[in-house]
Amino acid sequence: MENNEYIFEVLTETFQSDVVNRSQELPVVLLCWATQIQASVDTKHILERLAAQFQGKFALALMDVAKDPRMAQQLQIQGLPSIRVIVDGGIAGQLEGPQQEDSLRQLIEQFTMSTGERLQESLESVLAARDWDQALMMIEASLNQEPNNPKYLAEQADVLICKGDYTNAQRVLDAMPEDGTEKQRPQNRLELVQEVAGIRPLDELEHQLQIKPEDLEAVYEVALHHAMDFRYEQSLDKLLLILQRDRTFRDDIARTTMIRVMSLMPRDSQIAQNYRREMFSLMH
Structure with a gap:
């Protein structure tokens, strides 16, 4: 025994x-x-x-x-x-x-399983279908029982961002403790949303790369678009390409953005683990 x-x-x-x-x-x-x-x-x-x-x-x-x-x-x-x-x-x-x-x-x-683990398991299929309203209903039901649970609040903020309700998402984030680790994922997603708002449209960027494939700024902006469209693997692929070509590009922004994109993915994501290893090998 x-x-x-x-x-x-x-x-x-x-x-x-x-x-x-x-x-x-x-x-x-x-x-x-x-x-x-x-x-x-x-x-x-x-x-x-x-x-x-x-x-x-x-x-x-x-x-x-x-x-x-x-x-x-x-x-x-x-x-x-x-x-x-x-x-x-x-x-x-x-x-x-x-x-x-x-x-x-x-x-x-x-x-x-804890209540939080059950919520996460139930949310996975709903989030995969991008049914934001159903996800919010599930999260709010959990928050009614535990209104100050940081994991539930983080999920609520993240889904609000995915839905495009940035004002209420920011309100939820502002109410969360500054040093909470759960806050990082929705905060990263909101920062990326704000960054994408100031860049060129995807079709224009793709045309630019056909003409000038070495344009790392265009590659970076395409990676941002992919991240916001939940195409995380494509986003990480573009960011890794920048790291391979020029580690110093915009003060190493490709590496830091890879970290931000990977934070949006499930914690047990094999794709994220693979890219994390590739990023580490390039750095060392």
Whole structure:
């Protein structure tokens, strides 16, 4: 068994204190298993690994029914492995039979994700569809519960900017703490919007680059247009081209703008990670 305080064996005598009572504080995943059933052993190993990864967001109670079948009988366990999620003293979810890691992870995430994480997950598809009104409704519903949550406020400001409501976006940003890290993404987006307002139209820039492809100012302005049109990869590609040609262009603005554009992308974006590595290699 993993050396983890959130992983423990449970017996019928300790079920009330270790599972029911503890589930008032955090979700408890109960695994009924036996060493004689290889599929249940495999499930045990997966859950132990997930418990380490989730770092205390849930407890894993292991009940070896071969050693103590009494509680399994009370829970009407029909086969192994059998999984129950106990929340606030009651069974909130369950899975029967062998499971893949993805299925187990999805089950656990239902009960361990924070409100902010749930909002972010729900927002992803809405934002991908650029349904700004629906996104704002979802964010405002969360803000009704936690009106000072900086993550929700940052999402609200960012969506307002995407929608073109810059006045209300600035109002939200002004109300946020100056030193908050959540403020950076919408602030960067608003700065880019203001910068794009003063540059040439995209078709004019593309015509200019056909005539003079070495015009780095035109390349830079095209990158800004791409960023504002959510074409982040194309934007980063143009900015990286400037870095490759002239690192000193406009006091290294290509590098700093790459950082701003990457801040607009999902934190786990593989595209952003790739460009960050390429930028780093050029700098060193």
